[in-house]
């Protein structure tokens with residue numbers, strides 16, 4: 001996401017904030033590296049983080065407690081980590097072909113909760129996404145709430161009211177972005193999250209690690225919208241990226257690897273459906289070019 005969303009750092013603060021971010025990321029990376037070396041762990045992300053949930057456990061078929069019949073993994077249920085992300089995102093796809101904003105934002109809140117424990121490297125990203133979600137929520141529940149029920153309603157209203165930025169021109173104060181622009185920034189970050197989840201789920205053992213894959217996804221989805229310094233900061237962040245085992249363990253604690261990967265793939269597909277619809281709606285309205 002917005003290692004990514006770092007772009008949205010106010011342009012005015014840009015000159016100071018970005019070098020600081022690069023420096024912080026570099027320090028984090030070096031700490032992570034030395035920790036890995038000192039503790040002798042093969043993977044920092046998988047087995048060296050004492051606070052995270054345990055890595056995916058491979059279940060054995062011989063134990064007397066194994067239930068042989070398949071059912072939906074608990075992580076996809078209403079109380080599960082992925083279930084909580086997927087349920088509101090699915091519900092945001094309303095029957096009229098529009099995207100319901102309050103459900104979309106609820107999905108984002110859950111997605112941020114899922115990504116946060118993946119490490120301090122995501123703190124920038126998740127804090128920025130939270131700020132965008134909060135900004136849009138303020139409109140969804142604000143005095144103009146009637147115009148912010150869905151993407152189409154919001155775009156129509158902001159155009160009528162003259163609230164839209166000119167394409168390609170960043171607003172002077174990013175905190176006062178139109179709802180449509182804030183949504184566009186979340187939308188690009190959703191693409192990155194979706195590609196990243198999909199690649200982590202689909203990866204073959206012994207293939208490129210999660211950092212490399214999410215780095216590729218970043219270059220596809222977000223890098224074209226980011227200045228050089230932000231891209232360098234992101235590149236460093238991906239070096240200290242959590243390993244696949246940690247992702248799967250967080251997504252489906254206690255599940256077998258196959259099960260966890262399948263669940264993650266279904267979550268990625270849900271995000272893709274939401275991304276596709278949002279993309280279509282934004283494109284029809286000529287809103288993909290809002291800085």
Ligand SMILES: *[C@@H]1O[C@H](CO)[C@@H](O)[C@H](O)[C@H]1NC(C)=O
Nearest residue numbers: 269270271272273274275276
């Ligand atoms: C999203 O759109 C792409 C390209 O149009 C398509 O290939 C893909 O199947 C769509 N995915 C979903 C989940 O609708």
